[in-house]
Amino acid sequence: MFDITIIGGGVIGCLIGRELSRYRVKTLLIEKDSDIANGTTKANSAIVHAGFDAKPGTLKGKFNVEGNALYDRVCGELSVPFKRNGSMVLAFSESELPELYNLEKRGRQNGVPGLELISGDEARRREPHLAKEVVEALYAPTGGIVSPWDLAIAAAENAIDNGMEMSLDTEVTGIERIPDGYRLITTGTAIESRIVINCAGLHSDRIHNMVATPAFKIIPRRGEYFVFDRSEGNHVSHTIFQCPTPNGKGVLISPSVHGNLLVGPNAEAVQDAEHTETTAAGLASVREAASKSSPDVAYSAVITSFAGLRATPDTGDFIIGEVKEAPGFIDVAGIESPGLTAAPAIAIHVTELVRERLGNPAANPEFTPTRRPMVHFSHLPAEAKSAWIQKDPRFGRIVCRCESITEGEIVDAIHRNAGARTVDGVKRRLRPGMGRCQGGFCGPRVVEILARELNIPMTEVRKDRPASVLLTGVTKSASEAVIA
Template sequence: MYDVTIVGAGIVGTFIARELSKYNLNILLVEKENDVSKGATRANSAIVHGGYDAKPGTLMAKLNARGNALFDKVSKELEIPFERIGSFVLATNKEEMDTIDELYDRGMENGIPSMEILTGDEIREMEKNISKNVIGGLHAKTAGIVGPWELAIALTENSMENGVELKLNTEVKDIEKNEDNYKIKTNNEDIDTKYIINCAGIYADKINNMVSKNAFTITPRRGEYYVLDKDCGVEFINKVIFQSPTKLGKGVLLVPTVHGNLLVGPNAENIDDKEGTQTTYDGLRFIKQISNKSSENIPFRENIRTFAGLRAQASTNDFIIEESRDAKGFINVAGIKSPGLSASPAIAEYVIDIFKNIKKDLELKEKFNPIRKSPIVFMNLEDDEKNKLIKKDEKYGRIICRCEMITEAEIVEAINRAPQARTVDAIKRKVRPGAGRCQGGFCGPRIVEILARELNISPEEVLKDNNNSNILVGKTDKGNGGNMDA
């Protein structure tokens, strides 16, 4: 019998797992996918919002402001990439400048520090590539960028070090509500637990409806993105660039990533398919057209990939974070769309406060360890440090990914370090081979070889990402009489 089972290992579920691991509890984190951070956490704008946008009085406003302030401490403890680069919201006409004034007033009411309204010329002094049509904007200095999947992986690792159990490939099929506990029926086994925390993202409504008559709905809202090469990055834009917001969201934006790329997007399209993460011609064309409002010379010729993610749009238009009224001990954490990433550390605190009112005898651990040491990033080391590592382990001397300068030793560590990376894309999320200009064209086959060797499986069993995404399916005898993997 577990004390607490958390359903969903995205950024919110993993933050809550880490926060709960501070207490003497038997905690289980379950995820239907074969890795953590594979939902909205994997495909988003990677922004820590300043907090001026959310409507005052909402959970979004309260938790964004608090969450933003927590990121310095969290990123230091977990050694994950985070930078406070600031953001602009741009206006190109008087009506949009009125919106800028409203955002400033809203930010003041939300208690957001370090905001100012600037003219177009003042903005272009800081960002040379901003459109000549911009007449002014809001500058929020506390906004930042983060590596969202790196953060979720680090949170999971730190949670597991502090006693949390992780079960992947475990999909909740039904939940049986008993007098004082729950039986979670999964594709693998039945799980007995006293309490459940529902962090299932776009499936949170489905999980809630297994135990509660108080229904809500989650609508998938698809957003598509371009990823531009590192030659762009901070050379083109230094801050997060928003357009004046609309009813559907914060508009198409320009975002330098913590790894030096440039994101352009997203659009916003409500869809019915909760697995609809494909990109579309119309969506990507829309992003190109609308992004020109921020800058006329975005170098789309440097695009190295496109992707799409799904945001969880709740019927309540606010975060849903509460104990179910008709299912005691069942806590919903749902509708966590933007600014969900920004609010995530504060959401975890908020959930713990709710949980303390349910389980009043919580005891803190004496030996909770908040520190997680990051893996070695070989390319960031000085030459003498690199030479020492190579002498210690020759695998550091073998570069597998030339775009990102990732060594074999880093890939091996990613495979063997919890949460274990068992697919090509899981390794990409952990240490970035395949994230560069060639998108795995050169390093992909070597990564397959290393995975097969380290996991003691055949190359045909190696997956790209999702289950059944086998890269190799057999051998062919065609071509010059020799054998080739197919």
């Protein structure tokens, strides 16, 4: 029997797992997909928000500011790319100024440090590509950008190093009460656990309803984005917001930690929690809205588009706490934006709830806060590159030309403790397929390497989840092709 089972391997579940691994507890993380960070965590704006948006007194407001402050330490320990690039909210007319001042006031109430109202001219001095219509802006120096999936993966790796167990391709389909806790019915074997933590994102209402009467509903809200080539990565250096609307924080323009430019998202309620396709109309609305902030973004440099789904709760705030009718069952639900920012603080809070329930378990004497860093070959100085190639010639073979990723790095990413099992898993850990050609060149090589390293046929290599096979069988062999 496990002490704790976490349902859902997004950034919330993975950081909670890491935080729990500081203690002597037997923890299992289960994830329905074939990799962690495959839900909302893989498709969002990747902004570490300063914290002026949420209403004072809400969980969103509290955990946003606390989470933001933890980012330097957490990302430092886990070797995750994070940069405090600062953010600006723009007002385009006198009529928007009350909203801008309201954000500033809210930010001060929430405890956001360093907020500054600046003139339109000053905003354009700091960001030359901003529109001439900008009359005033709210500058927040603590705003940042991060790689969300890297954070989740790094947290899971670190938690596993510290004793957590993980089960992928395992969907929870039912939950039964047993005398000491819960029995989780899954697509794999049944799992017994004293405590269950519901971090199932878009499905967290369904998981809650397995143990208690319905208390909230999750409404998936889609947000669509453009990703630009690195050639546009310096178009802005801050994250540029517009004044928020009842639909959310509006369309932003931001550099990414990997040097690309990101423009989006819109906000549209959808029926299905898997509806992550982009639409021509949605992307057109994103482009139109973004042109208000900066009219000269070069859309010819777009390399891809994507959509993410917000797990918007009908309660208006994060839902975090033990369910009254289900002792030992903890909801961490409705974690829409600023959930990525809040995640490190939520993880500490939930761990405190669990410790209390388990009667203060002892500290894990073997806990280490750092993980073995990933090898990023292209970032290394020439001597280090030679040393890696001497040690393992696979570091001398480039598989992804756009991002200069070597076979050696891919093999390492597959064999790590929470290693990549899918094409998208390799892509998220190292970026083959995230460059200009979007996997056109390296995709087949990655499939080949996955098949070889996992010792499975290529027809079993998946994109990202159990049913997502890429190849169905051989069409004709090379010798047949020559004869034909």
